Amino acid sequence: MQFIDSCPSTNVLSNVMDSEELTSEYEESTLSVEIPNLDSRITEYNDLCTTARRLHASYLFHREKISTDAAAQLCQKIYINMARRIGGTIDNLYTSGWKDLGYHLGLTAEEINYIDNSMKACPTESILRVFCQGETSNFEQIIQSLIKMERFDVIEGIFDPLKSLLDILNNTDSDQGYNSNSGNDTMIKPNYFANNLPEVLRWSKKDDVESKETDLPIAMMKINKPCILLTYFDDGIDIAERIYKTIQNQQVVNKQINVICLENEKLDVLTNPEQYIRYYFDEVNYVIPILTEGYLKTIRSPMAVCSSSTNNIDCSYARFIYTLMSSDYINGSGCINRKVRCILPLGINRKLLVELSKNPLLAVWIWENQIDKLISNLFR
Known part of the structure; x- marks a missing residue:
């Protein structure tokens, strides 16, 4: 180098x-x-x-x-x-x-x-x-x-x-x-x-x-049940909503799982976005990126906070969360992917699969209609 x-x-x-x-x-x-x-x-x-x-x-x-x-x-x-x-x-x-x-x-x-x-x-x-x-x-x-x-x-x-x-x-x-x-x-x-x-x-x-380094909001201080963080861009909002509902519907038959979307806690997040996201990133069991074309374009961008056509804060900080994922993969776990599990939309351009295969963080994924099986396997 x-x-x-x-x-x-x-x-x-x-x-x-x-x-x-x-x-x-x-x-x-x-x-x-x-x-x-x-x-x-x-x-x-x-x-x-x-x-x-x-x-x-x-x-x-x-x-x-x-x-x-x-x-x-x-x-x-x-x-x-x-x-x-x-x-x-x-x-x-x-x-x-x-x-x-x-x-x-x-x-x-x-x-x-x-x-x-x-x-x-x-x-x-x-x-x-x-x-x-x-x-x-x-x-x-x-x-x-x-x-x-x-x-x-x-x-x-x-x-x-x-x-x-x-x-x-x-x-x-x-x-x-x-x-x-x-x-x-x-x-x-x-x-x-x-x-x-x-x-x-x-x-x-x-x-x-x-x-x-001010005190975090009380709502952030403890996560007492299994927890995942969804991360996505504009073209993944609908998929994120479907995944959220799917996981919520599993709660009756499955153990309680906390699903974090930044948009749902926007007022708290905006008080100090980087601190808030870092805290939850460390606390959650898994981070689940939704690999749409917009998301893949965003993580290639040099901007840590990327331009979104919506006011959805998850989209605005998708690149920042990806940076945390990469840092954790290299520095936190010795290049062993213990935290990231990816979702791939059914209609994605198959040419992007070649790009995904070159990124060890994103190379292993499941289709969006298999999310129920993924959650069951992650929290057995």
């Missing part, structure tokens, strides 16, 4: 290391990096998180103010290693790139789409700058996100310089460009952070990461 060297600019890089050293290091940063004794290494990552919890994420950009001290050079190296490894990866079924990192760090789909379509800057830098606006945004959240994404290559690239940076900051007075207090719970922040983001990406204090 070829990585695109587009994120850090040449004049920034030259402050830390010469071009030959950068090229050599860059060629080594691939997704094929194997981590010996990964379990014990993850324990070391978690130990680093405990220390990094007090270090504000805006240290990633501390290099812009002071380019001569050791801390600034370490900050620069951490940023470069992250930007190259993350920015050189395409988000798809098999890899987690900058968009996936953005979702893990709490950015909304709208913010990620804006960065993707309207900004010329390195997208990895942009999502990190947005994240750094949070009052409590820290390096622990970054590392934990990378662990969930299984981007251990990125963690390895920042592990040593981050440890060195923590050592310096924990033993330095606050008059050298940082604000370090002795309290165990005090966040260590740089004295300088230039928020040069466009207005549409700027957070007010009430919008920071801590505030985005």
